[in-house]
Amino acid sequence: MVLAVDIRNLSKDHAGEKALRGLTVGVPEPCLFGIIGADGAGKSTLMTILATLWDADQGEAKVLGRDLRKDFQSLRRDIGYMPQRFSLYQDLSVMENLDFFADIFGVTGTLKAKRKKELLDFAALTPFTRRRAGQLSGGMKQKLALACTLVHEPKLLLLDEPTVGVDPVARRDFWIMLKSLRARGITLIVSTPYMDEAALCDELILLHEGSILARGKPSQLIAAYPYRLYRVDADADVPTLTYPASKAPPEGFTLIYPSSGALHAAEPKAEKRDPFNRLRASVPHSAAVTLIQPALEDCFFALLTGAGKSTQP
Amino acid sequence: MKLLFTIIWKEFLQLRRDKTSLRLVFIVPFVQMILLGYALTTEVKHTPVAVLDHDNGPRSRSLIQAVSNNALFRFQGYVESETRMRELLDRGEIQIGLIIPEDFDRSLERATSLNASAPDGAPSLGAGPGENGAAVQLWVDGQDANSSGVARGYLSAILNQWSTAYLSTKLFASGIRLDQMLPLKVESTVLFNPLLKSTWYMIPGIAVILVTMVTALLTGFSIVREKEAGTLEQLMVTPLRPVHVVVGKAAPFFLIGVLELMFALIVAQVWFKVPFRGSYLTLLVFSACYMLSSLGIGIFTSTVARTQQQALFIIWFFLLFFMLLSGFFLPVENMPHWVQSVTYANPVRYFMHVLREMFLKGSGFKELWREGLAMLGIGFFVFTFSVLKFNRKTA
Numbered sequence: 001m002v003l004a005v006d007i008r009n010l011s012k013d014h015a016g017e018k019a020l021r022g023l024t025v026g027v028p029e030p031c032l033f034g035i036i037g038a039d040g041a042g043k044s045t046l047m048t049i050l051a052t053l054w055d056a057d058q059g060e061a062k063v064l065g066r067d068l069r070k071d072f073q074s075l076r077r078d079i080g081y082m083p084q085r086f087s088l089y090q091d092l093s094v095m096e097n098l099d100f101f102a103d104i105f106g107v108t109g110t111l112k113a114k115r116k117k118e119l120l121d122f123a124a125l126t127p128f129t130r131r132r133a134g135q136l137s138g139g140m141k142q143k144l145a146l147a148c149t150l151v152h153e154p155k156l157l158l159l160d161e162p163t164v165g166v167d168p169v170a171r172r173d174f175w176i177m178l179k180s181l182r183a184r185g186i187t188l189i190v191s192t193p194y195m196d197e198a199a200l201c202d203e204l205i206l207l208h209e210g211s212i213l214a215r216g217k218p219s220q221l222i223a224a225y226p227y228r229l230y231r232v233d234a235d236a237d238v239p240t241l242t243y244p245a246s247k248a249p250p251e252g253f254t255l256i257y258p259s260s261g262a263l264h265a266a267e268p269k270a271e272k273r274d275p276f277n278r279l280r281a282s283v284p285h286s287a288a289v290t291l292i293q294p295a296l297e298d299c300f301f302a303l304l305t306g307a308g309k310s311t312q313p
Numbered sequence: 314m315k316l317l318f319t320i321i322w323k324e325f326l327q328l329r330r331d332k333t334s335l336r337l338v339f340i341v342p343f344v345q346m347i348l349l350g351y352a353l354t355t356e357v358k359h360t361p362v363a364v365l366d367h368d369n370g371p372r373s374r375s376l377i378q379a380v381s382n383n384a385l386f387r388f389q390g391y392v393e394s395e396t397r398m399r400e401l402l403d404r405g406e407i408q409i410g411l412i413i414p415e416d417f418d419r420s421l422e423r424a425t426s427l428n429a430s431a432p433d434g435a436p437s438l439g440a441g442p443g444e445n446g447a448a449v450q451l452w453v454d455g456q457d458a459n460s461s462g463v464a465r466g467y468l469s470a471i472l473n474q475w476s477t478a479y480l481s482t483k484l485f486a487s488g489i490r491l492d493q494m495l496p497l498k499v500e501s502t503v504l505f506n507p508l509l510k511s512t513w514y515m516i517p518g519i520a521v522i523l524v525t526m527v528t529a530l531l532t533g534f535s536i537v538r539e540k541e542a543g544t545l546e547q548l549m550v551t552p553l554r555p556v557h558v559v560v561g562k563a564a565p566f567f568l569i570g571v572l573e574l575m576f577a578l579i580v581a582q583v584w585f586k587v588p589f590r591g592s593y594l595t596l597l598v599f600s601a602c603y604m605l606s607s608l609g610i611g612i613f614t615s616t617v618a619r620t621q622q623q624a625l626f627i628i629w630f631f632l633l634f635f636m637l638l639s640g641f642f643l644p645v646e647n648m649p650h651w652v653q654s655v656t657y658a659n660p661v662r663y664f665m666h667v668l669r670e671m672f673l674k675g676s677g678f679k680e681l682w683r684e685g686l687a688m689l690g691i692g693f694f695v696f697t698f699s700v701l702k703f704n705r706k707t708a
């Protein structure tokens with residue numbers, strides 16, 4: 001299997017903290033690869049290193065078969081990087097931004113015209129070519145940024161939290177675009193804090209405090225969920241159920257936490273007692289308990305609480 | 314080369330959109346030039362003077378008239394006592410006080426009377442031993458050492474002139490022509506600026522300052538602004554190299570600098586009627602050499618600074634030194650030797666010299682090639698350093 005990115009034991013200190021602690025991961029080609037994690041988990045640090053902007057303190061990294069440190073100049077021609085912050089020229093128009101990046105990457109003549117047209121169609125920006133980038137909506141800005149990083153047809157696309165601060169409809173559109181790029185054979189590495197987006201990836205890693213907590217296809221991660229999961233719904237007269245995070249879970253349960261208006265409660269698969277009675281004892285307003293399939297969010301929650309426990313003395 | 318053109322073109326597009334900066338670049342210098350052209354003069358004029366006349370005779374009044382009629386002084390009237398004179402000096406209402414003693418007339422008379430009692434009968438001149446002419450006092454406010462020194466010099470000259478004229482009239486009555494007896498006669502011819510107008514000297518200097526400020530400040534912000542906007546990160550993951558960014562960013566401001574200078578040249582010649590005697594082509598070459606260094610300083614600041622605020626601070630720090638040590642107000646020759654050697658690293662000093670020489674003397678390469686080379690050298694050094702200093706990684 002060809003690896004688009006091959007990282008071994010990568011470490012990096014940033015702002016006096018260990019941002020990455022000995023990361024080892026391989027990203028196959030092609031792939032829509034997700035990096036999931038909370039703020040400060042090390043997502044952006046990893047992205048910036050892969051984008052050739054930072055050097056790692058330790059470890060090795062090969063990108064597209066080339067050494068990240070030595071061949072960064074040639075790699076820059078084959079990588080497209082979209083930083084977390086919108087980083088196009090706000091005072092230039094959509095077309096001028098596209099032109100600029102095309103010229104810089106040496107895309108000229110009829111090829112340039114053709115590619116610009118494709119990208120504008122792809123990003124649904126054709127009616128707005130004369131508008132200043134700064135006056136676009138959040139979602140359109142991100143689409144333009146994506147178009148600009150695609151103008152030189154990179155083999156590897158690095159997107160650092162591309163949909164943060166973008167409305168849900170635009171987010172969905174954006175992911176449809178990413179999926180279609182993946183279908184064309186481009187490898188994409190996308191970091192995101194959103195679990196619904198994580199589910200759309202081919203493969204994921206979950207970063208936590210600079211280390212990989214879990215890795216796999218979304219379906220594999222869900223299959224590896226170690227608990228039986230229930231959704232606990234509230235009485236009609238109580239709008240939402242709450243459970244204090246500091247309080248120990250109800251008897252026989254390992255985890256209980258709020259999720260989309262209800263509570264999710266997880267118990268070991270070996271537990272045989274009736275869940276409802278035990279829940280009622282600690283959550284008096286619970287009206288119904290349904291056995292459900294875990295989502296990625298539940299998987300990560302379980303992993304993160306496990307990680308939290310293991311780091312405690 | 315094509316990459317360079319791309320980034321220059323982008324800069325122009327952005328500059329065209331930045332109406333505020335454009336206004337700053339062209340309107341503000343115009344206002345400054347006119348205002349400063351009138352304000353910055355080294356001439357000492359209209360020095361306020363008051364007189365305390367203890368004698369109050371016709372001769373003392375004639376002396377006072379010689380002072381009050383002169384345009385270099387502004388006659389603030391008579392005062393009645395020395396206390397009052399001191400008060401006016403304290404309050405800064407006058408800069409010089411002229412005090413005429415009680416026995417002015419008598420002393421004058423005695424000093425210049427012809428002594429007919431000499432043994433050989435020949436007329437001899439002057440007062441007896443122990444007697445001098447009338448003692449006129451000047452009280453000078455010496456806070457501003459330079460201008461008060463100049464004003465005192467002017468006033469002494471006027472008084473001496475009066476004194477000579479008095480003596481000459483007196484002797485003429487006895488058939489002696491004093492004007493033919495003076496041992497020294499000074500004939501001076503003033504070249505390049507015959508009327509000794511200080512504006513002729515200052516206006517080219519102001520032009521240099523304006524061009525320096527605009528070019529150094531604008532380029533100083535150019536790269537930092539992209540750092541702050543996050544666009545530099547995006548630029549760095551492209552095949553662009555530091556030399557493209559550094560040179561590409563500076564190039565548009567080169568053009569602005571040249572326009573600015575042309576503009577200053579027009580204001581100088583049309584408004585202030587300062588003659589430009591050099592060749593425009595030569596000036597263009599020298600300006601190019603100079604701007605290499607002024608733009609270089611801006612670009613260098615921009616590569617080192619992290620925020621626009623830092624850039625502004627660094628540039629101001631440099632510019633202040635550069636301007637004060639350029640010979641703009643104070644001749645470099647007046648500075649202590651070790652300070653003078655520091656000024657050799659100051660590009661403004663060279664261009665200040667070049668522009669002034671070109672304006673009034675019409676000098677060319679033959680006289681100014683050393684300055685040209687120095688500016689070129691500094692510019693080349695700063696640019697190279699900026700390119701080397703430009704980090705290709707962000708951390």
